[in-house]
Amino acid sequence: MERLFSGNLAKVSGLAIGFLLLIAFVFASMAYGITTLSWSDVFHSFTQYDETSNAHIIVQTSRVPRAFTAAAIGASLAVAGALIQGLTRNPLADPNILGINYGASFMIVFAVTQLSISSLPVLTGVSFGGAAAAAIAVYLLGSLGRDGLTPLKIILAGAALSALFSSFTQGMLVLDEQGLNEVMFWLTGSVAGRSMEMLSAVLPMMVAGWIAAMWISRQMNVLTMGEDTAQGLGQRTLLIKLAAGLIIVALAGSSVAVAGPVGFIGLVVPTIARVFSGNDYRWIIPYSALLGAILVLAADIAARLVIRPEELPVGVMTAIIGIPAFIAIARKGIDKK
Incomplete structure (x- = not known):
């Protein structure tokens, strides 16, 4: 005790x-x-x-909305990544790698370039739809074959769908130069120029996702023991998986709607969080939220200073941080085998 x-x-x-x-x-x-x-x-x-x-x-018109937006999307993507890694029992899974962010991005670009939609509430709904479609497609593709859903198959399915959505997105932009000008900076992942109104449109969904993630954290601990063990302990695994999937879609979709596909946060942060929290999701979730917010804020500050007076999109900085971390995590997994 x-x-x-x-x-x-x-x-x-x-x-x-x-x-x-x-x-x-x-x-x-x-x-x-x-x-x-x-x-x-x-x-x-x-x-x-x-x-x-x-x-x-x-400060009040530019920096405050930008700082709060960076913190909110960092927390949301990190929590979504932690839940995905728990569901798949794969430390290489995150909303970007599994194609969820790319599905949301594709639907937003389609809505902007083909349907001329500019309303953020509508684009938010479109983003959720794209994220959900990508998540379902990855799950179905990863479940094909005799072995069912495995960590390797879900990563391969995510990579394939990411490439597919990315190709479709680039194809639409090539055919619509005006649309290219409107969304290109956004597609790299950026919090520049975001207003409090834009954040307010998605913040209720983010907050609901954070609370729901904490609510199922105890069940996630049981689920990560394995399907058979969780069912033997009386858990309704399908219900928990569905709840976690909805939370992931809500958090990833709302983040993409306001800032575009900021990559690698959901991959790197949960791994760092486990250093401090262990494998207990009651602690992984809050640690991931805090560390995700801090990391995106730090990346955004660096993006403004590295080529000053110009600035990089925050998605570029998180990729610079995330790619070496991805390689390190992948090598660690290979070494364990």
């Missing part, structure tokens, strides 16, 4: 430290960019707002 208490106390302390780091990175995101502001300017823009101050206007 004493060991359990001390272990939980350490995890709670880690979450507290992570929350403080998150606040620090939010403030840093508001301070640094093409125009560097002091931390006191950022703080005073909340406590003593002066509408004649350029610094205060920059």
